[in-house]
Amino acid sequence: xxxxxxxxxxxxxxxxxxxxxxxxxxxxxxxxxxxxxxxxxxxxxxxxxxxxxxxxxxxxxxxxxxxxxxxxxxxxxxxxxxxxxxxxxxxxxxxxxxxxxxxxxxxxxxxxxxxxxxxxxxxxxxxxxxxxxxxxxxxxxxxxxxxxxxxxxxxxxxxxxxxxxxxxxxxxxxxxxxxxxxxxxxxxxxxxxxxxxxxxxxxxxxxxxxxxxxxxxxxxxxxxxxxxxxxxxxxxxxxxxxxxxxxxxxxxxxxxxxxxxxxxxxxxxxxxxxxxxxxxxxxxxxxxxxxxxxxxxxxxxxxxxxxxxxxxxxxxxxxxxxxxxxxxxxxxxxxxxxxxxxxxxxxxxxxxxxxxxxxxxxxxxxxxxxxxxxxxxxxxxxxxxxxxxxxxxxxxxxxxxxxxxxx
Amino acid sequence: xxxxxxxxxxxxxxxxxxxxxxxxxxxxxxxxxxxxxxxxxxxxxxxxxxxxxxxxxxxxxxxxxxxxxxxxxxxxxxxxxxxxxxxxxxxxxxxxxxxxxxxxxxxxxxxxxxxxxxxxxxxxxxxxxxxxxxxxxxxxxxxxxxxxxxxxxxxxxxxxxxxxxxxxxxxxxxxxxxxxxxxxxxxxxxxxxxxxxxxxxxxxxxxxxxxxxxxxxxxxxxxxxxxxxxxxxxxxxxxxxxxxxxxxxxxxxxxxx
Numbered sequence: 001x002x003x004x005x006x007x008x009x010x011x012x013x014x015x016x017x018x019x020x021x022x023x024x025x026x027x028x029x030x031x032x033x034x035x036x037x038x039x040x041x042x043x044x045x046x047x048x049x050x051x052x053x054x055x056x057x058x059x060x061x062x063x064x065x066x067x068x069x070x071x072x073x074x075x076x077x078x079x080x081x082x083x084x085x086x087x088x089x090x091x092x093x094x095x096x097x098x099x100x101x102x103x104x105x106x107x108x109x110x111x112x113x114x115x116x117x118x119x120x121x122x123x124x125x126x127x128x129x130x131x132x133x134x135x136x137x138x139x140x141x142x143x144x145x146x147x148x149x150x151x152x153x154x155x156x157x158x159x160x161x162x163x164x165x166x167x168x169x170x171x172x173x174x175x176x177x178x179x180x181x182x183x184x185x186x187x188x189x190x191x192x193x194x195x196x197x198x199x200x201x202x203x204x205x206x207x208x209x210x211x212x213x214x215x216x217x218x219x220x221x222x223x224x225x226x227x228x229x230x231x232x233x234x235x236x237x238x239x240x241x242x243x244x245x246x247x248x249x250x251x252x253x254x255x256x257x258x259x260x261x262x263x264x265x266x267x268x269x270x271x272x273x274x275x276x277x278x279x280x281x282x283x284x285x286x287x288x289x290x291x292x293x294x295x296x297x298x299x300x301x302x303x304x305x306x307x308x309x310x311x312x313x314x315x316x317x318x319x320x321x322x323x324x325x326x327x328x329x330x331x332x333x334x335x336x337x338x339x340x341x342x343x344x345x346x347x348x349x350x351x352x353x354x355x356x357x358x359x360x361x362x363x364x365x366x367x368x369x370x371x372x373x374x375x376x377x378x379x380x381x382x383x384x385x386x387x388x389x390x391x392x393x394x395x396x397x398x399x400x401x402x403x404x405x406x407x
Numbered sequence: 408x409x410x411x412x413x414x415x416x417x418x419x420x421x422x423x424x425x426x427x428x429x430x431x432x433x434x435x436x437x438x439x440x441x442x443x444x445x446x447x448x449x450x451x452x453x454x455x456x457x458x459x460x461x462x463x464x465x466x467x468x469x470x471x472x473x474x475x476x477x478x479x480x481x482x483x484x485x486x487x488x489x490x491x492x493x494x495x496x497x498x499x500x501x502x503x504x505x506x507x508x509x510x511x512x513x514x515x516x517x518x519x520x521x522x523x524x525x526x527x528x529x530x531x532x533x534x535x536x537x538x539x540x541x542x543x544x545x546x547x548x549x550x551x552x553x554x555x556x557x558x559x560x561x562x563x564x565x566x567x568x569x570x571x572x573x574x575x576x577x578x579x580x581x582x583x584x585x586x587x588x589x590x591x592x593x594x595x596x597x598x599x600x601x602x603x604x605x606x607x608x609x610x611x612x613x614x615x616x617x618x619x620x621x622x623x624x625x626x627x628x629x630x631x632x633x634x635x636x637x638x639x640x641x642x643x644x645x646x647x648x649x650x651x652x653x654x655x656x657x658x659x660x661x662x663x664x
Contacts, residue, residue: 207530214534268526270519273508277516280505287503288517289488348507 035397036357039340043361050368058368061245067367068242069181072251073098073313074330075359078337079262079352080131080306083299085338086266086279088347089145091300093134093152094307095331099321100160101127101311106169106321109176116175123315124308130156131304132297139296153328161323168322171315179254180316183247189239192253197232204228251313255359258309262302263352275299279347329380332387333362339390344398362386416479418443418608419464419495419577424473426459433459435632436473441577441608446599448623448640449612452652455629457612461579465497466490477576494576500585502566506555510547511536513554514569539572543601560591564598571602578602579610584618596622614652616645630654 050058057063077094084091101123108119134152137143171177184192208218242248266272274295277285286292314325339345340361341354365386369379417440426434434456441447451457462468464475466484475482477493484490490497504513511529514536522528536550545564547557554562563583570578580599584592599622602609613619619626620640628636628651636651636658650656 210530214530216530216533216537264526268524270521270527273512273519273527274517276508277505277512280507281503283501284503284505284516287487290517348505 035342035393038393039357039361043364046361046364046368050364050371054368054371057371061241063367063371065242065245065247065249067363068252069249070317071359071363071366072249072255073310073317074333074362075337075355076255076258076313077306077310077330078334078341078355078359079258080303081334082338082341082343082350082352082355083262083266083275083302084145085335085343085345086275086347086350087296087299088279088282088345089138089296089299090335090345091134091145091149091303092331093149093156094303094334095327095329096153096156096160097127097130097304097307098311098314098330099323099326100130100156101308102315102321102325103160103163103169103311105176105312105315106171107163109171109173110169116173119173119176120179120312123311124305127308127311128301128305131307132301134304135297135300138300139293145300153331157327164321164323166323168320170320172319176312176316177319178250178316180251180313180318182250184250184253186243186247189243189248189253193232193235193239196235197228200228200231251317254309254313255356258306259352259355266352271295271298276348279349281348329383332383333366336383336387336390337362339387339394342394342397344394345391346398349398358390415442417441418478419610420474420476420479421460421464422474422476424460424463424470424475426463426468426470433632434463434470437629437632437634439464439627439634441610442625443576443608444603444606445624446603446609446611446622448619448626449610449629450614450616450619450626450648450652451629452614454631455652456632457629458581460629461497461581461610461612464490464577465495465579491573491575494574495579496570496573496575496577497579497581498566498570498583499581502562504554504562504566504569507553509553510540510550510557510565513565514539514572516569518573535572536568539568542605543568543571543598545598558591559587560594563587563591563595567595567598567602571605571607575607577608577610579612581612582614583611584613584615592618616648616652619648620645628652628658 047059077098081091081094104126105119105123108114108122109116112119114122130152134148137148138145204224208221208224211218239248242252266275274285274290274292277288277290278292278295282292285295311326315321318325337355337358338350340358341350341356343350343354362383365382369382374382419439419441421437421439423436423438424434425432425436437456437460439449439460449457449461459468463470464484466487466489469485475484477495482490482493484493487497505516508516511533515532520528520532522531533550540547540550543564545561545568547561547565554565557565567578567580567583583595583599587595596618599609599611603622603624611618611623623640626636626638626640626643626648627634628638628648630652635654638648638651638658647656647658651658
């Protein structure tokens with residue numbers, strides 16, 4: 001090594017940590033594993049428990065398919081919340097904002113007889129604008145996000161309940177219903193899986209080639225090959241399983257598509273980088289010339305947008321909007337989903353894919369408790385405990401010094 | 408080296424800066440200069456006005472009167488980014504790093520390079536970052552380590568590299584060794600020497616006399632908002648310097664400029 005540094009200064013510890021670049025990667029994986037293994041274990045245990053309690057109706061293509069169809073809106077909503085949490089902020093309004101979108105879509109479609117496209121766009125635009133309005137109060141006027149979105153929570157609840165006036169609005173529109181109830185054609189779903197695998201392999205190879213051309217060291221190829229193979233096999237198994245029932249639910253495909261796009265935005269673009277920077281150290285971000293006000297404003301708009309998308313899926317699945325469809329328990333579920341997937345409540349740590357892991361756990365609970373006909377009051381208790389456990393994992397993970405759960 | 412550089416105009420020249428906050432006068436007409444290829448230490452006890460002077464130079468405070476010149480050109484800074492644009496980089500004690508981001512992301516924070524598809528050009532940024540760290544002989548486990556994984560000395564070094572990456576004319580470090588252990592202090596002081604070798608005008612704010620004698624060429628001493636001494640470090644003893652800080656002895660240089 002060149003010159004004076006930790007390596008040849010007098011301290012006994014640094015040489016070990018500074019010696020091999022690969023060591024750092026292993027450490028990150030270790031701490032990541034420590035926080036994700038309990039989640040996988042929990043999912044396996046939950047599945048085995050419900051399988052035994054429901055007489056074998058839980059594990060299988062049919063229930064997996066129904067789970068994906070019924071609950072995909074939750075991880076979709078969680079995508080928006082992930083962005084907010086990455087800032088270190090919170091959005092308490094997303095549950096009722098989802099209901100307000102469902103209500104808007106229902107009114108536009110069933111009462112105003114607008115075509116599906118107009119009704120859907122109307123709901124999503126209204127939610128995005130309301131999210132941006134909250135973002136304006138939080139970023140420009142510097143009101144605390146907690147209080148602003150608590151106000152939004154009540155306002156959106158009041159508006160949605162007023163419009164619904166205690167009743168259910170049925171939405172007979174077939175196009176809207178198809179979003180929540182139809183399936184991706186089998187050949188298309190396999191084609192998409194192959195496209196995804198090809199995309200991973202080709203972009204990975206292109207990056208390695210570019211790194212070599214730039215004179216940079218590539219990480220060992222085994223990691224890249226292993227990751228591509230694991231994702232490919234997982235996708236193929238899931239698609240084959242779902243196809244053995246009725247196919248891949250369209251709502252699941254929508255979730256995966258949005259997760260892919262938002263992952264790209266968060267991990268690969270300057271905007272995403274700035275979101276992480278604001279969440280990590282807002283003062284450093286401001287001094288580096290990042291428009292921190294703009295970043296926060298946009299992020300609350302993103303949260304509103306995903307509340308809109310979730311609302312559309314909700315109407316599509318139920319073919320109706322009703323007061324019981326979404327509310328404060330949806331908010332708790334969504335925060336659980338993000339935190340279970342490894343997104344930190346204190347900002348700057350976590351990634352968008354985490355909504356899939358968290359979403360699977362929450363959907364499994366929802367589905368199993370539903371199959372067992374567990375009393376809904378007890379369901380609240382269970383979900384509260386799950387949220388607290390997830391946050392405990394977050395806190396323990398941070399104490400372990402796992403500052404690296406990025407990308 | 409010292410003789411030839413004293414002949415030329417100093418890179419940074421501060422003349423007769425005055426600054427008051429309400430009824431409190433913090434700077435009472437301070438002169439200050441820093442030459443390229445030299446480390447200038449700014450010494451003084453708490454409340455001497457060191458930080459206020461530096462914040463005027465860095466654009467955080469606007470002086471009531473006096474001038475700041477860079478390479479002979481008078482500057483008017485209204486914001487910190489004015490000073491940065493002119494080529495003055497300041498590294499405060501808080502370092503302004505994002506712990507959750509890796510070294511490359513921190514070095515390019517707010518000035519990211521873009522590639523195709525609206526994406527970050529990570530490869531080009533990583534390459535430049537590696538080159539910059541090699542040049543400064545800063546050794547860290549990996550440029551893809553997050554800042555949270557680095558030691559205090561490594562973080563200080565990354566903060567310096569982040570400033571130097573944009574080819575500034577003047578680098579100001581506020582108490583760079585204050586929070587560090589002995590080995591890491593040495594690491595940072597060696598880095599400061601390399602900045603001098605690279606031809607930068609380096610200003611180190613400190614009240615640690617040991618640091619001054621380890622790296623500085625010139626020590627400018629402030630007391631109660633006035634400059635009281637300008638010492639060439641090679642010509643004086645640590646005792647002289649302490650005497651200047653505490654006011655136990657008067658120095659003729661204080662009158663000279």
